[in-house]
Amino acid sequence: MQAYSLRLYDSLAEEVGQQVDSHVVGGFFLAQSKERLREFSFLAGKFRALGLEYELVTPREILAKHPLINTDGLVGGAWDPEEGYVDPYSVTMGLAAGARQYGARIERGQRVEAIEGVNGEWRLRVGDDVWSCQSLVNCVGFWANDVANMIGTRLPITNMEHHYLVTENIAQIEGLDYELPMIRDTDSGFYLHQEANGLLFGPWEQDCRAPWDFGMELFDHDLDRLEDGITSACRRSPKPASSASSTARSR
Numbered sequence: 001m002q003a004y005s006l007r008l009y010d011s012l013a014e015e016v017g018q019q020v021d022s023h024v025v026g027g028f029f030l031a032q033s034k035e036r037l038r039e040f041s042f043l044a045g046k047f048r049a050l051g052l053e054y055e056l057v058t059p060r061e062i063l064a065k066h067p068l069i070n071t072d073g074l075v076g077g078a079w080d081p082e083e084g085y086v087d088p089y090s091v092t093m094g095l096a097a098g099a100r101q102y103g104a105r106i107e108r109g110q111r112v113e114a115i116e117g118v119n120g121e122w123r124l125r126v127g128d129d130v131w132s133c134q135s136l137v138n139c140v141g142f143w144a145n146d147v148a149n150m151i152g153t154r155l156p157i158t159n160m161e162h163h164y165l166v167t168e169n170i171a172q173i174e175g176l177d178y179e180l181p182m183i184r185d186t187d188s189g190f191y192l193h194q195e196a197n198g199l200l201f202g203p204w205e206q207d208c209r210a211p212w213d214f215g216m217e218l219f220d221h222d223l224d225r226l227e228d229g230i231t232s233a234c235r236r237s238p239k240p241a242s243s244a245s246s247t248a249r250s251r
């Protein structure tokens, strides 16, 4: 899917005239143990078989591309040159333009409230209307179980509240003439990537709450739950931590 998405996003400019703002900055996966490095080695073979690049690297090679990282305690890591991020607005608009080009009709602001299977077709109640179709794709994100429940089934997924923190601008990053690669510290459980001229830090938290009734708003933060993650991130990237205050957001 990763390889397919990259090629798809790249092709949207030519195919539907939508330039996607994509930042393929590369990414490091950090290993604090030989076992983790063995896992990366296994993945490298698997990715190569799929035609993707993914190579093992030394702490020194990590430092050469990411000078803000403290490599103490690292056995090595893996480098994925195609890691990165895209601007979600331009991707969504590009995919919508492509769908319309190939015959789709997009109805916005319409909520499916009930689904019924009748004589081999689906009937969807949308406000006062009933829409019929042969095939129905449940792609409503974290509301997917609400829609699955409409036909009496459940999906094996759950929702997790998750924090991320954005630092203020950091002088060392402002001085760089390239964008920093992404970092995933699997053993400590967080990711880190450049956000404007600061860093965005996201911990993979334990003991998450699982809210169901909300939309796109941000929650209040719960900094106590982040203590371990923040401590690990400050150890791994101490320079920005000592020079910037940060803002916590929860989603």
Ligand SMILES: Cc1cc2nc3c(=O)[nH]c(=O)nc-3n(C[C@H](O)[C@H](O)[C@H](O)COP(=O)(O)OP(=O)(O)OC[C@H]3O[C@@H](n4cnc5c(N)ncnc54)[C@H](O)[C@@H]3O)c2cc1C
Pocket (backbone or CB within 6 Å): 085, 110, 111, 112, 113, 139, 140, 141, 142, 143, 147, 251
């Ligand atoms: C703040 C934030 C930052 C994120 N950052 C990253 C990131 O850096 N990298 C990354 O990979 N992912 C990130 N994610 C996750 C990523 O955004 C989601 O995984 C992705 O958007 C899911 O896409 P989707 O199309 O499956 O669902 P969604 O984007 O959630 O779309 C589902 C749609 O279904 C609609 N819907 C719901 N119920 C109904 C109904 N009954 N009838 C009709 N329509 C309905 C909703 O209104 C919504 O428009 C982030 C998410 C958030 C909130």
